[in-house]
Each structure stands twice: as structure tokens, then as C-alpha cells.
Amino acid sequence: MKLLDLYAKLKKDINLIEKELERSIDVNHPVLREASLHLLKAGGKRIRPVFVLLGAKFGQYDLGRVKFVAVPLELIHMASLVHDDVIDDANTRRGQLTVRSKWDNRVAMYAGDYIFAKALSIVTQLPDPSIHRIMSNALVEMSIGEMEQIRFFFHTGQTVRDYMLRIKRKTALLLAISCQLGAIAAGAPEQTAKRLYDFGYYTGMAFQIRDDLLDLCGTEKEIGKPPGSDIKQGNITIPVIFALQNPQLRPALLEEISRIEACDGQTDISAFLNMIRRSEGISRAEAMASTYIDKAIRSLEGLPNIQAKKDLVSIAHFVGNRSY
């Protein structure tokens, strides 16, 4: 099955979530509304709402309840992108101007604050304090992750563990709680929600590793931005950490990273990309992503064999082969 087929099946429900997303940011303030809408219209795969919906299929599926989780989780993702773009000085995302470049950093900061607050306010319409707790705890972890990212810019001494904790906070955690909270909002058993959390977590780890691989190996056409954007801003990803472990490659690679840092990323990085692409860092990172996909699929063992389970497996395979 292709991912598009899955989306076709969920289309009616996703459309409703999409409408609710628009309604949620319909604020009586011109710049705030435009900035938020701009962000919403820039699109995205809406993978978090999809995970919520599929997670909810393991309980008493009720879109009227579940939307109070699906909408906030996508809003949190959107808000973190706006704040990310401020940090990265990013001018475009997915081929669209960013909020900070279309307006300015101040608007981007407050638009992000507004969307974060809105997310938390919407979820409180469900009278289940444990859902509020899980969501706000995830936000705390995510914000620590953002700071960690800055701290590790151009830090060649970082370990595989540093990287893993960072992508957990940056990506995997929100996907994990998307599956989990969908299940909890639908009243699924705790054990089911826990397995779904694991599925989302492992899939998220694989997703981010593949994303980081794409930044190094993809073409500008495939990834919608020039390859090597990560290293230009100082973000050292897992293929690079693995490549640095090779004693033959290490000295030249360190020198090249220092040079890029000294130029503040404003330099030709083709030598760096060639070194990484020819290193075993690529295959080792690919293997790591595959392992996570296997773990994700194994997390679902023991869950009832409903259609949603097959859909989650399809998504995991799709993420594992990701080249978009």
C-alpha cells in the first residue's frame, strides 16, 4: 500500500482536522492570523494528526473527541517550526517564505507563542488531566531539545547518544505522544497506548535519521533546499558522527568542519559532502534507521489486527524507504 492510499481512506477525517486547524488560528489580529495561516497553508504531511487518528482506532473512535488532541499536536509542530526558523535564520521552508522572512523575527516569536498557547488551550477542552500532563511534559522536553541543538552546533566531540537524545526531543517524542494520546483520548487500554507510544517513538527516530541522510545525500530538487543545509548551520548529524569515527577520514573531516564553522557556513561545502557520501557513515546511518523501523513494527505485536495496525506498518515502511 502507498501512503497516498492511506490518506485517501482517512481523507474525510483529515479534512475535518484541517478545517479545525484553520478555525483554531482564526484570531482577530491581522498579522497574527496571516502569519499563522501562512504557516498552515505551507502544508506538511500532517503525520501527527494521522498518528492520532490511527491511534484512536484502537479505542472507541470518536472524531469529536480525538480532534482536541490531533489539532493541538499539529499546532505544536507548527509553532516549533516558526521558532526553529528564527534560530536557523531560515528564509524558506518547503519552498515557501518563512514567517520570520515574510514578517520579522519578532512576529515569528510571538506567532509561535500564540500557536503554542492555542494548542494547550484546545486540549484542555478534554477533561482528562493526564492528557494535558503528557502534552505539556513533551513541550518541556522539546524546548530543552531546542537549546541542546544550539549547544551542539559545530561540536565535533558529540556522541551518538547526544545525537539520539537530541532527535528524540526534536522529533520522536511528539510522534510518540501523537499515537499515545490518540489511544488515550479514545479510551484504549493503557498497554495499548504504551505500545503505540513506542511505535511512534521508533518511527520518529527513523524519520529524523532519514531526514538527516537526505540533507547529505539528496538533490536540491528532492529535498526542496540545497543539500548540506545542516552542516552550514552547524548541525552535526549521525552520518557525520559515524564518519568522524574513521581514523583515516577524521583529520581531513575535522579540518573541513572547522573551515565551514570559520566561514559561518557561508562557503562551498562540496568537499565535505563528498567525504561523507563516500564514508561508511551513510550505510551505518541507514542501518540504524532500518533497525528503528523494525523495532517500530515489533512494538505493534500484541495489538488487535485491525486495519489501523496495517496502516501504521505501511507508514513505518514508507518512512524506512523515505526519499522525499
Added chain:
Amino acid sequence: MKLLDLYAKLKKDINLIEKELERSIDVNHPVLREASLHLLKAGGKRIRPVFVLLGAKFGQYDLGRVKFVAVPLELIHMASLVHDDVIDDANTRRGQLTVRSKWDNRVAMYAGDYIFAKALSIVTQLPDPSIHRIMSNALVEMSIGEMEQIRFFFHTGQTVRDYMLRIKRKTALLLAISCQLGAIAAGAPEQTAKRLYDFGYYTGMAFQIRDDLLDLCGTEKEIGKPPGSDIKQGNITIPVIFALQNPQLRPALLEEISRIEACDGQTDISAFLNMIRRSEGISRAEAMASTYIDKAIRSLEGLPNIQAKKDLVSIAHFVGNRSY
């Protein structure tokens, strides 16, 4: 009674809140912890926790519960200050370096995000969804208020109503819910919580008006920064709005504001300050603040005559005469 006497009576409880505040930001990340601690140590009157504690005296006072409201409300205030300083390019606050000036804007943005998230995560330790709802809704309003502030910079066409809505979102709302949530967390009757909300709201409005008056009429020594900081950054406050209503004064004042705007605030503003100080804008704003204080005190009518009620009246009078 003086405000200090009141604080002396609550000292033990405030000290515990202070310790909890420190503990709440004890995160395993050097810059994040230092930045948050720096902010915490910069002090402040802790008026929000005081309002929470006094509000809780109208119910079953239990510090072990009430702290889960008092700590988040002070954290929200702190986080909004850090984000404010980014917008204002502020280098000092209360005579201390701001986070954005000691580190940078990126650290300030993420430290603010972290503290906001932490606040919401702490409050979810109380299993009362209505408390979560009130707090997150207030955050939404506050973030709209922040954007409104930017929108109205140097906007001489703004009305008294625009100003009032702005200071409600900026200041009064958080003080209102501090009183209200203290009462709710202590299980006080709904009507009591409502009256306390009104008290906090009116006191907050008066507080901000007096703050705005001080910026125009105080000395650098009194207010810890040069007078006229508001107009330098484009913030047009109520004495100025009133002064602009005087047809004799209006043309010269408009011209002076345009000139300050054209210089991006980097200019001598003594002519502006003299115009405002000699205008009826000052006395009209003072009268407005007094009216709010009267309303605040009247809101408490009907509440039991406990010590906390007298303390709230003292605070209201203190705010009314504020010159610090």
C-alpha cells in the same frame, strides 16, 4: 499597614514558593539553567504568588496544593518578560542584564519557551482540568496582547479602548487569574473566585496605568531606567492618548512623536516629556487608576472579613499610591 508587613506575615510560605521556583528550573542544561536562574534571581515583587496565596485563604488553604498554581503563574510572568526583552531590544531590567543581552536573542527565545512549557507542566500536577483551561486560555490572550503591542507602536490613532484591552492582556489578566486560581485550587466557592478575579483584574489595570505614569513622570532613580522608555520604543500609553485629545496640544505632540519615530527612539525626548507632564493627561490617568482601585476594593464586598481580605485591600491601596 505597609506592603512589607504583609510580606512578613506570608514570609514562610513565600520562601517555600521561592524554593519551588528554583527547583522548577533546575534543568540539566547549563545555559538554560543559568539563564532561568539569572531571571529568577533578578527578583521582582512576586505579586502573582502573593495573590494566589491570599486567594487561597478564602478556601481550604493548603500550600502543598496551592504551590502548583503559584509557581506556574510566576513562571509565566518571567517567561513573558524574557520574550518581551527580545522585542524591546532591552539590555537591562531592574538594573540587571537581560537574558538576551547576557546571552543572545536565541537563548532568550528558547529559555522563554522552556519556562512557559514548564509552567504548564507543573500546573498539570493538580488533577483539575478547569485550572489548566483557565491558565492556557490566559496564555492565548497574553500572546495576542504581545502582538497588539507591536501593532500599536507609534500608532497615534489608537483609542482609550485599544489601550485598555492591551493592558488587560499584558498585565491585568494574569493578576486576575492569580487571585482566581488561588481560590479555585483551595476549593473556594465559584462566586468567591469570581470576585477575586475581578479584584485582581482591577488592581492589575491600576497597576499598569501607574507603571505607565511612572515611566513619564518618575526619575531614573525611582524607576531604575531613564524616563520615557515607553515612547522611545513606540509604546503610546494612556496619559499620551489623553494629551492627544487636547486640540491645543495635539499638533505639536503629533509632530514630536513623528520625530521620535523617525529617529527610531534614539533622540532627546525631553520636549515630549515636558508636554505630557504639563498636560491634563497625567491627572486624567491618575484619576483612572484611582477609579480602578475603588472598583477593586468594591469587588471584595460580600467576601468574609478574614485577614486576607484586609491584606488585599492594603495591596490595592499600595498599588494606587505606587511610586516605586
